[in-house]
Structure formats: structure tokens, C-alpha cells
Amino acid sequence: MEARTAPADALDWRRPSGRLRWVRRAQVGAAVVPLALLAVAMGAVQGSAAIGGAAAGGLLVAGLALERVLARRVGAWAYAERQDDLLVRRGVLFRRLSVVPYGRMQYIDVTAGPFERSFGLATVRMHTAAAASDARIPGLPADAATRLRDQLATLGEARSGGL
């Protein structure tokens, strides 16, 4: 019963897998590296290799900055299971905390994009009847994600109520 009223900071917060940082790095790399190569190639063709190199360097620096931002975002993501609801915390600039009662979950999605899949990760997303209650947890190891989904579904069934 004590978990019911436990304040948000006294909870057992869990975090996405550390591999999620590598997923984000891979995504940034996949976007930035081909562009940088293209810039170098264009520069070489146009006969001004210095400009091409500078553009590529700028792109790489921007990519690195983006990587830092995304890494901080990954670090800010956390979730905690209480007796009757799930808490999801995220965001660096805009800090968000969502409380979703298990009884309000309509269905739960487990999705994995190509990047996440290649790192063996998946995203769990809870849907309620409200479109705005955006509770998703990215970067869970695939088996942990399915376990969480089943667990949430069981909890939801036990507590589900009418609208």
C-alpha cells in the first residue's frame, strides 16, 4: 500500500537500456555521414575542395552537437511501476511526467524500427482513450519489452473500468 502514495522521487525508477544511446548515435551518423561525404564530393567536382571540406566539417560538428542533445534526452528517460499506475518521465528542456493508471490502458504497442531492431531494442507504448496521454518507453531490450507489455496487460485487465 505504501507504493500508492510514494512521492515520485522515492520510487524505483528504471531507465532504458544503455544501447539506446548507440541507436541514437547510429541514427545521427546515418543522417550526417552521407551528407558530409556528399559535400566533400561536390566540393571536389566543383573544384573548391576547401568549401566542401568546411561544409562537411560543419555538418559533422552539428551531428556531434545533436548526439550530445539526444544522449541527454536518453539519460532523462525513466519509468516506474506503482501499484495502480505507471509513471513515465522524460525531457531535458521540457520536463514531462505522465501518470497513466493501468485501468485506463486500452492497448499496448511494442514497436521496433530498423535501428532499434538491429540493437535488439523495442519501444513500448501505452494507449489510453485520451490521445494526449503519451506514455512510451523507448530502448527496452526486446524480451524486457514483451515482458513489460504482458505485465501491463495483466494489470490493466484486472483494473479496467468503463469510460
Added chain:
Amino acid sequence: MTSGWRRLHPLSPVVRSGRHVFALFVLVVLLVVSRGQGSDVVVDALFLGVFVAANVVSWGVTRWKIDGGALRIETGLLRRQSRSFPLAQLQAVDVVQTGVARVVGLAELRLRMAASGAGEGRLACLTVARAEALRRELLAGPAVPAAYAPPAVPAAPFPGGAVATWVPAGRTLFEVDTSRLAAGILLTASGAGSLLVVGCLVGLAAGGVDRAVAGAAAAWAIGIALGVWRRFNGGYGTVVIDGPDGLRIESGMVQTTAETIRRGSVQAVRLVEPLAWRWLGWCRLEVDVAGPRQRKENRSEGGRLRAVMPVGTRADAGRLLAELVPYGPAPVHRPPPLARRKAPLRYRFSGWGGDARYVVASDGRVRRTTTWVPLAKVQSIRSVEGPWQRAMGLGTVLLDTAGRRVHAVLRDRSAAEVQALMATMPDLARSARAVSEKPTSSISGPGVGPP
């Protein structure tokens, strides 16, 4: 009534084509006006013929019945579709009559379901008597949760200053004043804007321009006039009746809609006071009912919430609020004075209040909106802390209800209050839910699993 399949009324194809026939007629007239000569009338007639034929086929393959606590509708020629609408999840029933339908005495029945993916159940068309009987039968399902019956406590003042009074069941709660409705539409920003545009177009036409420009301007003017007309028609003659099977809202001049909302299925109530209306002491009252809001045919209604009161005085609003949110709280908790620096316009209207059953929050920059949310209907609770807010030690709490648009926004509260709210609100919502669900354990919620 409950055994065997039933068909829709044989005149349904005519009624369903009616709107399109009218639209085509307008189009042809416009073409004739702008070109001076009707050219594609044969092609248009061909299109119309195909359309009517499709509607006839659709009528021929559609059948419905009530079976085991659910309304079943089977339709589709090539792709047979059998849909079942469990009556326990029914939130509201609309009886809609288009202009053509009224001439032949038919009506369309629309079912609003709780589950977001369920879509909309439509029966177009039935005779008016059959539609009304079916509506009563559909709504006679599970009992009303006791939590929504008004408790015996003294009246509390509502934010407008008027005192809420309890009106006995089966009585008319509100009737719209037509001249006030017209004035109210013109006094909103969009109404005044369209008046201005139409005025400019008329001026241009009077100034003497060539045919093509006049045709284009006429198309614009018709479009704008249609938008204003839809709003006027939607609000015209609005009557709210506290009926035996729920709150009944009737409105419309040409196309009439009679909506019956189950007592326990109101997800949120919103009081809207645009700038010009506030000077006159007018306001609009809207209710949100769970279910999909997208409708092709009636976009004016689908785009906004259902207005229980399109325009009315504060006293009218107080009477309706006493019905919809019996003895609901007033937004008395003001944000800390620091919030004025962050949002000077919003600061004037921000505030929240709450008791064991409802949370109310007011918000807005120019127009004030006050939203009541029953705690038993809260789907999720969120807090957001933006960079400016963090620097000032502020935060915002949002209570989400089913649907897309409506949240109670408790804006710019102090960080300590946000933390306290996030700690207590889930428990309050849970106990409110437990109270409201006790008498109706037969209502089964949407299952958890893949959609």
C-alpha cells in the same frame, strides 16, 4: 423487435443522395453563370445516376438487428462487413434529419461508442417514429451510475457569480434566443471576419468587374456563407431537455439533430467566453463525449465540441452547469503572482479548483475557457515544466480525458504545488473512479490487448 434482420427504409437512397443532388445543382448553376452556357450537364447527370445507383445498392445490402445486448449492422456488396456495437459502451445517440429527410419523414440514427477505434454506427435512414423507438431501446441498457445523480448539498456559486439551482427531471433546461444566436456568431472573430470578406466581395461585384472574377468571388462568398450558415443552423432552436434516458439536445433549422447523451458519459464540460461576449455577459457551454469526432457529412459539428448552449447568459449557463456538473467547484486557486511575468495575458484567467468529484481549470489569453473534468473520467495525468517555467519555479499540470482536444490545464503552478498535485491527483482520480463504477459493474471496459 429483437429477432430477425431489419432493413432500412426504401426511400433512404433518395434521402442520402439528396445533399449531393443539391450540391450538383448549385455547381451547375455556378457553371452556367460563369461560362454563360451549360456544357457538362449530361456528364453531371451521368455522375448523379452512378451515385444514386450506388446508394440503392448500399440500401439493398444493408440490414440491422438488436441481438444479445448489441446492435449489429451488416453492409457491403463486395466486401461484406458485419459490425457489432455493444450497447454497454454506448455514449450518445443522435437522430439527424437533413432537409430532404424531413420532407419524407425519415431520420438517420448515429451511435457514439466509447472505444476509440470502434468507428461510428449509422443507420440511414429509418422513419422518425422507428428511429425514436430504437433510440429509447438502445439507451434503456445499463443503469445510470449513482455517482452522477445530484447529491443533496446546498448550491454553490459558480464562477459567473450566479447561484446554481437544481431543476427537476423531464424539464426544459435551456432554449436559445435566435437573435442572440445571430448576434453571437457575428461577434466572434470568425463571424466578424466572414462578414468583412463578404462585404468586400459584394463591393467588388458592385464596382463592376468581368464575369470570371465575379464567378470566382461568388464561389468564395458561397463558401463563407455556408460556413456561417452551418454554425447558425447548428445552433438554431437549441433546446436542452433533461429527459428520462439522458440529456437531450435538439437543434437545427433545415437539418435537425436530436442528440441524447447518457447521463454518466459526459467526459468534460467547457464554458467558453470570447472577448466580445464577455462584455455582454454571454457564454457558450460545450460538452465532450467520448468517441470519434471525425464526420464527413457534418463537418461543422465534427470540428468542435457539441454545444449544449450555443449562446446564452451566465444565468442560463449556471442552470445547465447545475445539471451537468452538480455543485461543481469554482476555479478559486490562483497561480502564484510570479506567473504574471511569464504569461501576463493568461494570468488574468488562470485558476483551478477541485473537490472529490470534479476538477475545474480556467485558462485563455483573450477568450476565457473554463473546463470541468469529472475525476472519474480522467485518463492520464501529466506535468510539463518548460525552460522559462523552471527558471521561475513553475510548472503545469494537465488532466486528460477521452478524446483529442479536452484537457483541464492547471497552468503555471508553483513547483511544490505541482509535486503535491502529481502525488495526490492519481489517488483522487482512482477513488472517484471506484465510487462511480460500483453500481454498474456490468459495464465492461474496452479490453486490453492488440487493437
